[in-house]
Amino acid sequence: MRVIGAPLDDRELGWPHITDVADPAAVERMVQRAVSEFGRLDCAHNTAGMAGAGQPIPDYPLEEWYRGIDVMLTGAQKALALPPGFSLFSVSEKAFARAEKIPNRGFYFDFLEFKKQQAEWMTPSTPSIAHIHALQSKLDEIFEEGLDARSDRHARTNALVHDWVRRAGFDFFAEEGFCSKTLTCVKNNRGIDVLKLARDLREKHHLVIDPGYGNIRGQTFRLSNMGDETEETVSHLLACLDDCLG
Incomplete structure (x- = not known):
């Protein structure tokens, strides 16, 4: 637990780790990584139910x-x-x-x-x-x-978002290899005013993005390409983001 008022350490934000809880060896590797990353494991809370990270x-x-x-x-x-x-x-x-x-x-x-x-x-x-x-x-x-066609569409729209993140000079909040295929959490390594970006996007283009939750509000923003989003709608969103970022 973090002491109230203490600086927020990046590790306290957590990290994703895909684990098959039905595989004892995989669980052991997860525990070993947690101990290696944080020094110890104080408790474990099993909320397993669906394998994979960010897979709607x-x-x-x-x-x-x-x-x-x-x-x-x-x-x-x-x-x-x-x-x-x-x-x-x-x-x-x-x-x-x-x-x-x-x-x-x-x-x-x-x-x-x-x-x-x-x-x-x-x-x-x-x-x-x-x-x-x-x-x-x-x-x-x-x-x-078709489920395969829908999954392929989300993969294509996700590629558009990820290409934009790199081109715009941002980083991914998730570790390499753990990014969702339908929702991208962008790390605000450029130090922009994320709340202003969200406000400008809403007022100028009538589009809404999430400026981050809780302790990472303003330090991240999220871009969705799930549901009914298409290459056309995602490309429009990214163009509007470019316009707001100048």
């Missing part, structure tokens, strides 16, 4: 879904290009069997209650009908385009 559902290879993942939670926004406020999850038979042995499962995440209601095409609480219809429409579009 539409870009995820189908074979990865069949690796015995018991419970997977996600949201409907961003890569699915839907409004926020709707959660999706999948549960394996193994997880259902485990839930049957839990006497006090709660309500909101009682998988057995969801399964019971699903058999009657219902949900335990009032469903968000608008989200359900929007999701159906979006899934139709995704499968019409």
Whole structure:
């Protein structure tokens, strides 16, 4: 934990490390790297559920879904290009069997209650009908385009963003080899006024980017090429960024 008021060390921002938690050797390598990087490992919090870093559902290879993942939670926004406020999850038979042995499962995440209601095409609480219809429409579009074609499109738009980052003289916040294919976190190594950049982009071109969160607000900004973004829309965004940067 960081002492309040102490300078923020770059290492306290964390680092990504892709690890297959089903592979003991891979987990051991992750722990060794953590100890090497930080000197020790005080605790570990397992939030595993989806292998890979920054891989939204539409870009995820189908074979990865069949690796015995018991419970997977996600949201409907961003890569699915839907409004926020709707959660999706999948549960394996193994997880259902485990839930049957839990006497006090709660309500909101009682998988057995969801399964019971699903058999009657219902949900335990009032469903968000608008989200359900929007999701159906979006899934139709995704499968019409094809998962491979969608993934290829995101790879092309991502290449445009990464080329722009290098050309504009910025660095990537993530380590080499760990950048997302659909969302790029740009390190503000040029020392520009990121909040002003975001404001100018919004006021001059009616486009919105994220100027960073929490302790790294202003030290980074994020550029998305996920969801329905195309080479045309991403190129337009990058041209507008050039205009605002002068």
